[in-house]
Amino acid sequence: MLRNLSExxxxxxxxxxxxxxxxxxxxxxxxIARAGFGGIAPWRSEVDEKNPIPVTKLIKDAGLSVTGYxxxxxxxxxxxxxxxxSIENNIIGIRTASLxxxxxxxxxxxxxxxxxxxxxxxxxxxxxxxFSIGKIASxxxxxxxLEPLHPVYASDRSLLNTIDQAIKWCxxxxxxxxxxxxxxxxxxxxxxxxxxxxxxxxxxxxILAFHVSDWLIPTKDPLMDRGMMGDGIIELxxxxxALEDNGYTGSVExxxxxxxxxxxxxxxxxxxxxxxxxxxIC
Amino acid sequence: MLRNLSExxxxxxxxxxxxxxxxxxxxxxxxIARAGFGGIAPWRSEVDEKNPIPVTKLIKDAGLSVTGYxxxxxxxxxxxxxxxxSIENNIIGIRTASLxxxxxxxxxxxxxxxxxxxxxxxxxxxxxxxFSIGKIASxxxxxxxLEPLHPVYASDRSLLNTIDQAIKWCxxxxxxxxxxxxxxxxxxxxxxxxxxxxxxxxxxxxILAFHVSDWLIPTKDPLMDRGMMGDGIIELxxxxxALEDNGYTGSVExxxxxxxxxxxxxxxxxxxxxxxxxxxIC
Numbered sequence: 194m195l196r197n198l199s200e201x202x203x204x205x206x207x208x209x210x211x212x213x214x215x216x217x218x219x220x221x222x223x224x225i226a227r228a229g230f231g232g233i234a235p236w237r238s239e240v241d242e243k244n245p246i247p248v249t250k251l252i253k254d255a256g257l258s259v260t261g262y263x264x265x266x267x268x269x270x271x272x273x274x275x276x277x278x279s280i281e282n283n284i285i286g287i288r289t290a291s292l293x294x295x296x297x298x299x300x301x302x303x304x305x306x307x308x309x310x311x312x313x314x315x316x317x318x319x320x321x322x323x324f325s326i327g328k329i330a331s332x333x334x335x336x337x338x339l340e341p342l343h344p345v346y347a348s349d350r351s352l353l354n355t356i357d358q359a360i361k362w363c364x365x366x367x368x369x370x371x372x373x374x375x376x377x378x379x380x381x382x383x384x385x386x387x388x389x390x391x392x393x394x395x396x397x398x399x400i401l402a403f404h405v406s407d408w409l410i411p412t413k414d415p416l417m418d419r420g421m422m423g424d425g426i427i428e429l430x431x432x433x434x435a436l437e438d439n440g441y442t443g444s445v446e447x448x449x450x451x452x453x454x455x456x457x458x459x460x461x462x463x464x465x466x467x468x469x470x471x472x473x474i475c
Numbered sequence: 476m477l478r479n480l481s482e483x484x485x486x487x488x489x490x491x492x493x494x495x496x497x498x499x500x501x502x503x504x505x506x507i508a509r510a511g512f513g514g515i516a517p518w519r520s521e522v523d524e525k526n527p528i529p530v531t532k533l534i535k536d537a538g539l540s541v542t543g544y545x546x547x548x549x550x551x552x553x554x555x556x557x558x559x560x561s562i563e564n565n566i567i568g569i570r571t572a573s574l575x576x577x578x579x580x581x582x583x584x585x586x587x588x589x590x591x592x593x594x595x596x597x598x599x600x601x602x603x604x605x606f607s608i609g610k611i612a613s614x615x616x617x618x619x620x621l622e623p624l625h626p627v628y629a630s631d632r633s634l635l636n637t638i639d640q641a642i643k644w645c646x647x648x649x650x651x652x653x654x655x656x657x658x659x660x661x662x663x664x665x666x667x668x669x670x671x672x673x674x675x676x677x678x679x680x681x682i683l684a685f686h687v688s689d690w691l692i693p694t695k696d697p698l699m700d701r702g703m704m705g706d707g708i709i710e711l712x713x714x715x716x717a718l719e720d721n722g723y724t725g726s727v728e729x730x731x732x733x734x735x736x737x738x739x740x741x742x743x744x745x746x747x748x749x750x751x752x753x754x755x756i757c
Binding site: 305309310311312316343344345347348349352354355357358384385386387388408410411412415425426427428 | 587594625626627629630637668670690693694709710
């Protein structure tokens, strides 16, 4: 049964990337809460990971839940040292996510390591990296949400590109770390998949996050020209319906990278538009 | 067994798009043959489809085979009339392909019809359209090569996005039109697929064409910034090896859309570079 988002504000969340990077996190927290949202998903660059207590308090005092913490360092790297550093960095991220009370730590796993072409080897490095953070994630009680990214980002951001692939990795990882790994479904990355609904069904018990935005025609830049929900061609309601039919009760988080449009507008306009579209389009 | 391309020039083909659209087809035919290639894949816009005999003769006299004819009109459309016109257009394309002696007619199937979001309905239209051209393709003896396009083109160019999906459609179509439908594998579109090698194996009996280019990092424009083989990150030899291990003996066709780089260079430079890379990189 599709939830009525107009009656479930606590489930509506804003990924802070949606508001660009010019404003402080403090300002964002305040405005997101005032605009009526129930959740926030901050980025690591916005948080002082050496002392996340003040931010944690601010978010809590604003009445917001943390629907996700963005995001892992890439697990691929040209040598063992760089991959080890990435693991260490990710452990700090997981500890911070735990302090923030984040519902999950988002894993964007990385593309081909610089100078390499061997996809199989790079994917192996990613899986090894994920195994390396399983114990700490399990101990901290922070599930890792593997986010399959659109294949347009395969070379430089993520060699995890389909829900099918994410299901397989989660199956393998959860054999060692039960209940620790799940999947973040971002409509922007998966809307095109011929097996979308079949795989949403297969993934139903491990979906940890649901991100919305829209795919514009034309898309001027695949990274920085995401659209506001309703301005593109993604069947948002149909996808959410499938998720919720399968039992998903988590947040609906807006994540829009839009350097030339939404990031240039006043925060309040963006937030009000997000709220309106969530209620009427998603 | 990987063929030695230095000894198999007859298998090396140039898709005329690689040379941009400023030169005449006559000029391209001449230079492609002089540069030592054995095949050519022309575009419909370059051929007078009301009278393709002179071009056919030119290509034949140059000693070139036609490794593919590019390409179908999109099968999706906002109404029945537009889809009917597209079928009629495609029938002309198939007849021309037959006269040219083309080894296949390339089907780029179309994205979402303008103003629509319903992927399932649009994909249904595509399959219906393909069924509508099966008879004529079968009669003319021109196999239709379904080309899965990279998901970055799903919204506006092709809702056929994986080899898996192409296999399913071919299975369905060939039940009615045995041996008429197959698949064009273009490395640019499929290199990222986690199931690439598994699906190349499954598709082995119906692979009609093999296109090469490279994926650049960064890619400035997903449509017009394809790279020359060796300049990007695609494992070209590994993919060709898989195809040939599975029994592929057809052409290796270079198809590079590169409006700001290769299209600006002299034809001969591009052709010589293609030849060199085919022999040493692919």
